[in-house]
Amino acid sequence: MTTDLPDRARVVIIGGGVIGTSVAYHLTKLGWNDVLLLEQGSLSGGTTWHAAGLVGLLRASESGTRLVQYSAELYASLEAETGLATGYKQCGGVIVARSEDRMTQLRRTAATAAAFGLDCELLTPAEALGKWPVMAVDDLVGAIWLPGDGKANPTDLTLSLAKGARLGGAVIAERTRVVGVLTRDGRACGVRTDRGDVEAEVVVNCAGQWAKQVGALAGVSVPLHSAEHFYVVTDQIEGVHPDLPVMRDPDGYTYFKEEVGGLVVGGFEPVAKPWVSPEEIPYPFEFALLEEDWDHFAVLMENALLRIPALAHTGIRKFYNGPESFTPDNQFLLGEAPGLPGFFVGAGFNSVGIASAGGAGRALAQWIVDGEPDTDLTGVDLRRFAAFHGNSRWLRDRVGEVLGLHYAIPWPNRELESARPFRRSPLHDRLAGRGACWGSRMGWERPLFFAGDARHAELDYSWGKPRWLRFSAAEQRATREAVAVFDQTSFSKYLVLGRDAEAALQWLCTNDVSGPVGTVTYTGLLNARGTYESDLTVTRLSGTEFLLVSSSATTERDQDWLRRHVPAGLDAHVVDVTSAYAVLGVMGPRSRELLNRLSGDAFDDFAFGTSREVWLGHATVRATRITYVGELGWELYVPVELALGVYEDLLGAGADLGVVDAGYSAIESLRLEKGYRAFGRELTPDHGPLEAGLLFACKLKTDIDFLGREVLERQRAAGARRRLVSFVLDDAEPMLWGGELVLRDGAPVGQVTSAAWGETVGACVGLAYVADPAGTTTAGWVRAGSYVVDAGGLRCPAQVALRPPYDPDNGRIRG
Incomplete structure (x- = not known):
């Protein structure tokens, strides 16, 4: 449907798939009626229409689970509101296990369901057969039953959401292609289309696999890449009926759902097939599929035949090969773009768009209206990626692995292997020669542990104790008993500069940062709801200069938060210096003795929570007395060009003190023995200082106001x-x-x-x-x-x- 194009709207949404229509629907529910949705073809005609339509409720996080729960509730009620069916049916879901390792995962899944208050039942193979009588179970170890799972019709759902949006006042214009994003004074202010310009306060990029192209129009990196996704629809099969549950056989990479008496048989093959570069996706590409590839589908079909023997003599009605967009970590993208206020993204749904659309649309609409989310969305926040993640060649290599892991056992602490090594500290080659096994965070290669011999420097995945644990244990003992050196270069590091830097940080930080030069303060950053947006240390370098040090993963998020929330009119600026300094943690009861060997007695009179420049061998470095492992120790901030020399001096001077290299696996163990919190796990936008036991890091005994204080005071009273x-x-x-x-x-x-x-x-x-x-x-x-x-x-x-x-x-x- 094409309509007259208005010359302005409060919000312009780009993309008429299930995500874009959900955002439009929920904006109108929140009272924003001046909404214009633009679709370059027809509603649902991009990648939505060929989605499988599975709605599985249980996710890895509680916030993700609540998001999908809301989706299911919405889909069940939407027809009564709009008069258009969504095809939603709560039919339940069965997940089967072929191995003991998979069954352990399913037991963990059942325990997670109990933690989130969801119904989930462990099944024997015979009980699984009772739920899904057309499968073979001889090779199964067990299964789980999720009665709340369901399925929906993607096109019907999209049209129902679109009608709901129209009933709320939104305008939908099909056959309207966005060819530019307008900006003014550093803010998105509208779009340019092939039918004219439209001014707007907010622009929302829900363009599906075209979202990377649309982001580029605004100078915003949207890291996603399309991959081919396969399924077939079979002829009718005896015993298959409309109420048959969804069944997943992840060890066989496959899923099954009923379709007009037959089955949809699809999956996520272990070696995926990326499609063209995002910049090369053709236009028009409406209700279109890619060529059949039976050879690539063979691994899925072989496993499907094993699970459903009747498929051997059942015809295939249709082969679907439709591209879908995937992100580098298999989580979708949501939120306001850093550096361009007023430009929001909701894209990259990694084959879970139907299940997620209702909750994600509501969450993004609330973010637009309220200025921030009302729940923990850090796992899907666009700001978890940096601009360098938008390299299409890097994305192509990564996405091939990500899709292939969709049904792999989600081993704890699994490290992705593709498109690496990426960012490297100046010590990388030296540490590799000493047997480092590498993990990755924000693109940085970080040593997890040191095996001594590179032949043993590899991860083995297990629900039990892995073989590499002995190396981490030795590093833990050395840190507690002698001294260890940690390469922590991946820390995020920012300078906050300006005449009003202290005033800005006093508003932003929970703790009092007004101490004298050289003071180091641990603090949180809270939102208006009194919950965490980050935690970090603040070091006063001068009257107008502060060094902030945060976790590796939060570089973009932290800077964006700081810049957005500096009170208007204050002279305070944020500068990223992450790549300018290496960081060496020197930790353990003999750390002072080691450092003094290189600096005279500079570390004798050095109070905890202070920082100063010192000579260390031939180098001048900033030494900060602080610890994340619970021992006497210092973090050394070293210009990158001096880092290798400082590292060599430390190991040479500490040989008789028992100095060792140590990695992030040891840090994790040591910090947990000490009860130290980590952002993203203990500290999230769903948790505040009262619950986290961190009121000591809040200046509540002063009269200094800070963001979130009022709510925190009420929480403490309650x-x-x-x-x-x-x-x-x-x-x-x-x-x-x-x-x-x-x-x-x-x-x-x-x-x-x-x-x-x-x-x-x-x-x-x-x-x-x-x-x-x-x-x-x-x-x-x-x-x-x-x-x-x-x-x-x-x-x-x-x-x-x-x-x-x-x-x-x-x-x-x-x-």
Whole structure:
């Protein structure tokens, strides 16, 4: 349908698939009626129409699960509102396991469902056959049943959402192609189309696989790349009926759903097939498919025949090969673009667009209206990527792996292997020669552990204790007993400069950063809801200059948050200096002795929480006395061109002190023994300082206002809904990785946020949020319970406390 094009609208949405129509629908529900949706072809005609339409409720995170739950509720009710069916049916879902490792994953899935309050039932193979009687089960170990799962018709759903948007006042213009994004004073202000310009306060890029092209029109990196996605629709099969559940056989890379008495048979093959570069996607490409590729589909069909023997004598009605866009980490893209206010993105849904569309559309609409999300969307936030992730050659290599892992066992701490190595510290080659095994964060290659011999420097994935754990354990012992050197160059580093830098940071930071030059302050950054947007350290370098150090993954997010929330009229500017400095952590009880060997006695009179420039051998570096491992130690900020020399000096001077290289696996274990929090796990936009036990890092005893303070004061008066606790397992044998269910006196009360092997405490250690179902979670309630942690179905007794298990009085770090 083509309509007269207005010359202005409050919001212009680019893309008429299920995501764009959902955003339009939800904006009108929030009272923004002046909405214009532009579609270059027909509604749903891009990639939406050929989606499989699966709606599986359970996701890895609670916020992701709630998002899809809302989708299902919306789809079930939308027809009554609009008069147009969505094809939604709650038919339930069965996931089967062919191996013990897969069954362990499904037991963990069932425990996650219990933590989120979802129904989930473990099944024997015979019970699975009862749910799905047309499959073979002889090779199965077990299965799970998810009664809330469902399916929808993608085109019907899109048209129903579009009608709902129109009923709310939105205008939809089909056959209208966006050819430019207009900006004014650094802000998006409209679009240029092949039918004229349209002014707007907000532009929303929901262009599906064209979203990267549209982003480029605005100078915004949208890192996604299309890959070919295959499924077939069969003739009718005896025993297949409209209420048949969705069935997934991830060990066979396949899924199955009923379609007019036959089956949709699709999947995610282990070696994927990327399509053309995003810049080369043809136009027009409406209701179009790619060529059949039976050879590539063969691995899926072979596994489908194994699971559904009747397919051997069933005809194929249609072969679908439709491109879908994928992101570098298999999570979709949502949010306002850093550097271009007023330009939002909702794209890259990685074959889960139908399940996600309702919740994602609502979340993005709320973000547009309120200026920030009202829940934790960090896992899908556009700002988790940098501009360099938009390189199409890099994306092509990465996406081929990402799609292939869609149904792989989600091993804990899995590292992607493609398009690496990428960003490297100046020590990379030297550390590789010393047996470093590498992980990746924000593109940085980071040593996870050191095997000594490069032949052993590899990850082995397991639900139990991996072979590499012995290397991490040795590094942990060295850090506690002697001294270790950590390459932490990947830290995000920013300068905040200007006449009003202190005033700006006092508003942005929970803690008081007004100390004298050289003071180091740990602080959070909160949003207006009093929950975390980041945590970092602030070092005062001068009266008008501060150094902020944050986690590797949050470089873009932090800078965008800081720039957006500096109060108007203040002279304060943010400069990214991440790549200018290497960081060497020198940690352990003999760290002072080692550093003094290179600097005279510069480290003798060096108080905790202070920072200054020192001579270290021939180099001048900034030394900061702080720790993330719970030991005496310093972080050295070294110009990159001096880093290798400083590293060589440290190892040479510390040979007789037992100095070792150590990696991020050891850091994870050491920080958990000390109860140190991490952003993205313990600290998220769903958690605040009261629940996280970090009120000490908030300047509530002063009269200095800060963003989120008012809400935090109310929360403190009302009491904590949940509390973060430390725990240590009673038994040294079980291995934990994070995400496990926590039970108190036999009842589910929370979930592990982080866990690892703790060499010092001799068992797995971790952090978890727990909540009293009766209301406020008091310290007394925490202490009174008896706790177990569900490790893949194994109930593991644990000791739970509000203080860390290692050095709770901080004697080690202040020694």
